[in-house]
Amino acid sequence: MISLHARLSQRKLSFDLEHSAGRTLAVIGRNGTGKSSLIGLLSGILIPDDGGSIVLDGQEVADPWVGPHKRPITLLSQDPTLFPHLSVLDNAAYGLRAGGMKKSEARERARSYIEPLGIGDLVDRMPHQLSGGQQQRVALARAIAVEPKILLLDEPLAAMDVSAAVVLRDLIKDALKDRTGVVVTHDMADISAFADDVAVLADGQVSDYGSVEEKMADENSMLRKYFLGF
Numbered sequence: 702m703i704s705l706h707a708r709l710s711q712r713k714l715s716f717d718l719e720h721s722a723g724r725t726l727a728v729i730g731r732n733g734t735g736k737s738s739l740i741g742l743l744s745g746i747l748i749p750d751d752g753g754s755i756v757l758d759g760q761e762v763a764d765p766w767v768g769p770h771k772r773p774i775t776l777l778s779q780d781p782t783l784f785p786h787l788s789v790l791d792n793a794a795y796g797l798r799a800g801g802m803k804k805s806e807a808r809e810r811a812r813s814y815i816e817p818l819g820i821g822d823l824v825d826r827m828p829h830q831l832s833g834g835q836q837q838r839v840a841l842a843r844a845i846a847v848e849p850k851i852l853l854l855d856e857p858l859a860a861m862d863v864s865a866a867v868v869l870r871d872l873i874k875d876a877l878k879d880r881t882g883v884v885v886t887h888d889m890a891d892i893s894a895f896a897d898d899v900a901v902l903a904d905g906q907v908s909d910y911g912s913v914e915e916k917m918a919d920e921n922s923m924l925r926k927y928f929l930g931f
């Protein structure tokens with residue numbers, strides 16, 4: 702479950718959002734409407750104004766001392782940002798190692814997340830020896846190897862070419878099964894593939910929220926207007 706009641710007055714943003722556990726939420730909105738800021742609040746990169754509340758899987762995290770590593774979430778962004786000095790296997794094992802797991806166990810666990818992503822033969826490579834699509838798969842393995850309750854995705858396919866995006870979209874869909882997800886996207890294909898619900902940001906707030914099915918059926922919904930223009 703995600704409950705977000707947070708203001709960022711300097712950015713003129715004010716979010717009120719309740720989202721059920723086990724469902725994936727697509728966040729859409731025009732440039733500058735606050736999508737990255739919302740991801741920043743959930744991931745711990747941004748701290749809300751005093752009085753804000755951010756509850757993730759039952760844990761209140763609005764306090765600045767509940768840093769990103771203490772939250773039940775991981776973030777996959779557009780840029781894979783792998784650690785350049787670590788192999789594919791050690792990149793994928795990073796979160797587990799940071800959580801205190803022994804190296805051999807973390808590597809074994811990481812391998813079990815890497816193989817289903819079709820990059821099992823690349824475990825010993827360094828990031829610079831991978832294509833962008835392969836790097837994003839490693840970043841996905843790193844994000845899910847710690848078994849986060851909530852997976853945030855900030856335009857995860859925006860930098861991919863069409864064929865890499867098609868493969869990764871399926872892998873992300875699998876990763877979101879039985880998990881709470883939040884996906885910032887400008888792409889209807891992502892919404893069709895992953896999203897149960899949609900939040901449309903406008904005027905510094907969540908202007909529309911509901912199930913994708915319901916919003917697509919409603920010809921006056923902001924989702925329809927955003928993508929179809931009628």
Ligand SMILES: Nc1ncnc2c1ncn2[C@@H]1O[C@H](COP(=O)(O)OP(=O)(O)OP(=O)(O)O)[C@@H](O)[C@H]1O
Pocket residue numbers: 711712730731732733734735736737738739
């Ligand atoms: N570091 C910052 N300091 C102050 N204001 C900021 C900062 N970053 C963003 N803003 C403002 O906050 C508002 C929301 O920006 P944000 O980047 O969250 O929007 P976005 O929907 O992610 O935009 P885009 O689609 O262009 O990435 C904008 O008005 C922006 O100018």
